[in-house]
Structures are given as structure tokens and as C-alpha cells.
Amino acid sequence: MLFAQQSRWALWVDSDPNAFRRAFRQLTQLKDREGPTRLLAVHSPDMPRKGLLENLQQAAWSCLGIELLVMVK
Template structure:
């Protein structure tokens, strides 16, 4: 059983455990037959084939937390992209949803800001979603990164953490 299948089963079970007035118990818009939403993610560490899995897990977490914009996480296609990829200019013309992976290690700010700086130098996207571990608080790293991205690079970094 894949992680997506497990998550779908858990969401279905959770829907039966809540009262009918719960906002999470409301049916979602049907996504059957809808084309997948593509999210291009830069800054993912390493070259493991499970890079996209990290982001999919986060989308599932946000959906379970009631973030309506996620809708059905299974309808997302996550595309990890190396910042040095020669495909970056082409993808900029084709894709509208971009994200930056933000780690939680002590060097996370430096690494994430370096990726943003490279995006800026290569005329990359000017608006990105910060994707990070669900337990990473907004205060500190994420706020500082968001402010530095805007102030020094003119990049709008959308942070979902509370």
C-alpha cells in the first residue's frame, strides 16, 4: 500500500469520525478527471527519489488541517528541480506554482536564502510557497527568511506555519 493510499484511507476514516457540522466533514469539490496541479519545488536536499514524497506528506498534512487550497493532495504533481537546472527558464513560462524547501537544521536559513538568491540571479519566480516540516514555527527562521527574501531580493515567500 502506498503512502497516498494510506493517507486517503485515513482521510476517509477521519471524515466518518466528525459530526456533520464540522468544517472538515464538508464534502470537497470533486477532482475526478481534473488535471493535476503541478508544484515545482527548489531547494530539496540530496538526490533521493523520495524528494517529492516529503512535499506530498506536507500537502496531506495541510489538507488534514483544513487548508482548502490544497483540496485533494493526490491531485498534486510535485516536481523537484535543481536550482542549476537548464530547464528553469522553460518551466518559468509553463508553471505558475513554485515552492522553496526550507529545512529545519541549523544551516537552514543560509541554504534557503542561497537558493532564493540563485533564483533571483536567474530571473526565477518572484512568488514561492515555503514548504517545510509541519512543526517548524513561523517565529524565527521562517519569518526571517520571508522578510529577507522580500527586502533583499523582491521575492514574496508565502509561509503557512502559525
């Protein structure tokens, strides 16, 4: 199991037009490989929480059962 290899996991989220698709694909692969169910979303400091990050967080939870933690400054 992947989650047994490391105690902390993070997912880099880009801000380009395909960022949601790539990030969700990564989360899906983690789910398929019995990865962690809780990750920190790492992103550029100027990325707003509303929009991409919020949508990704909601989709990760409702579709995959993965809690994506988003830090707000």
C-alpha cells in the same frame, strides 16, 4: 526565464542550523536566473513561523524582492 516553465513554485526549508543560508542561497539563484517572484515555503509541520521562517520571509522580500508565502496552521 525560469518562471515561464512552471506556474507554481515552492521552496523546501529545513530546520537545521544551516537552513536559512541554504534557502536564501536558493532564492538568490532564482533571482539571478529570472525565476519567480512569489513562492510557497514548504516546511515540516512542527516548524514554528517565528524565527527561521519569518526571518527568511523578510530577507527574501527586502533583499531580493521575492514574496515567500508561509502557511500557518
